[in-house]
Amino acid sequence: MNQQNPAQARAKIEAMKRQFEQKRSIDTALSGIKNKIGVYSGKGGVGKTTVSVNLAATLANSGHSVGILDVDIDCPNVVRAMKISEQPLLDENKKMLPAERFGVKVMSMAYFQENEDEATIWRGPMIHNAINQMLQSTNWGDLDYLIVDMPPGTSDSPLTVMQTLTMDGFVVVTTPQELAKIDAKRSINMIKKLQVNVLGIVENMSGGIFGSGAGTEIAKELNLDFLGSIKIRHDYQDTSKPASLLNNEILDEYNQIIKKSLVNLESS
DSSP: OOOOOHHHHHHHHHHHHHHHHHHHHHHHHTTTEEEEEEEEESSTTSOHHHHHHHHHHHHHHTTOOEEEEEOOSSOOOHHHHTTOOSOOEEOTTSOEEOEEETTEEEEEGGGGOSOTTSOOOOOHHHHHHHHHHHHHHBOOOSEEEEEEEOOOSSSHHHHHHHHHSOOSEEEEEEOSSHHHHHHHHHHHHHHHHTTOOEEEEEEEEESGGGOSOHHHHHHHHHTOOEEEEEEOOGGGGOOSSOGGGTOHHHHHHHHHHHHHHHHHHHHO
16 A cells, blocks of 8 residues: 655645635635625526626616626636726735726636736636635625626536635526537536536527527426526617616516526525
């Protein structure tokens, strides 16, 4: 049987100590946040970030204290969607203060990019370290809800985020297309393997040329709640603010999704 030498044993103990200290530091930094909700999809291009931004804006519009954390490693677009150009400020303890727009506090992996046009090519340890650093170094204050815009897919990036940041539940976004439906089921199965609550399914870009019904089919097949459909509308072409703040019908769609999500969150 192989035995570790004393140096290896000490190194392992030190690594475990560092992990424990990081976890404690993150827990302290997030102690003022009541609920952390991940918004996740099995593939890119289904409107996950749009859903994240509108969920956050709708919650804030209802009087809740809300933040949005963009940990989409490859395409961190929340700051652009929220029309934020300024960098985070530092408080007296050298913690980053999230920028605020439409009543939502915003922190993003985009702040770690030197050039937004360049691809971010990171492996698991680099992703883990970057997220750890951001979580430990951000002063969120007290929040009712933190919406987390996740990396899409079932590869290293979303898995690393899920293992680093403990969520209270996930909203899974799909579109009516068959391939998106298949990928959504893969992402849900990964969440379940990590024993995290799936709050339900949202069907984005519903209606018109894309059809509808994939969200309800997934929910029925996997015994999950269907949270609601978000129809395709021209209002999304107006990028001056989140669409839920521009159109009452869109606001109603998101309020319905939030209402069902929070019921499941409270019962989990």
